[in-house]
Amino acid sequence: MKTIGILGGMGPAATLDLAQRIISQTSANVDQDHIPMLIHNNTKIPDRTLAIVGQGECPLFELYKSIDILSKDSD
Numbered sequence: 001m002k003t004i005g006i007l008g009g010m011g012p013a014a015t016l017d018l019a020q021r022i023i024s025q026t027s028a029n030v031d032q033d034h035i036p037m038l039i040h041n042n043t044k045i046p047d048r049t050l051a052i053v054g055q056g057e058c059p060l061f062e063l064y065k066s067i068d069i070l071s072k073d074s075d
Contacts, residue, residue, distance in 0.1 A: 005070040009042035
């Protein structure tokens with residue numbers, strides 16, 4: 001079974017909500033039937049809206065760092 005990678009932290013509660021929705025929508029009779037998930041809850045990602053309007057730090061460095069962590073953990 002494929003593993004879902006969730007790049008979170010851009011609203012930690014939203015990250016948790018997404019994981020809970022995936023779990024609740026998965027047809028599973030036992031723990032082992034659930035979809036494997038890796039969650040990197042990176043709360044260091046700068047505000048994306050401020051970056052878009054040119055008033056904040058670019059979030060790409062932290063986003064790429066999280067993607068790297070998720071991709072290494074999925075190997």
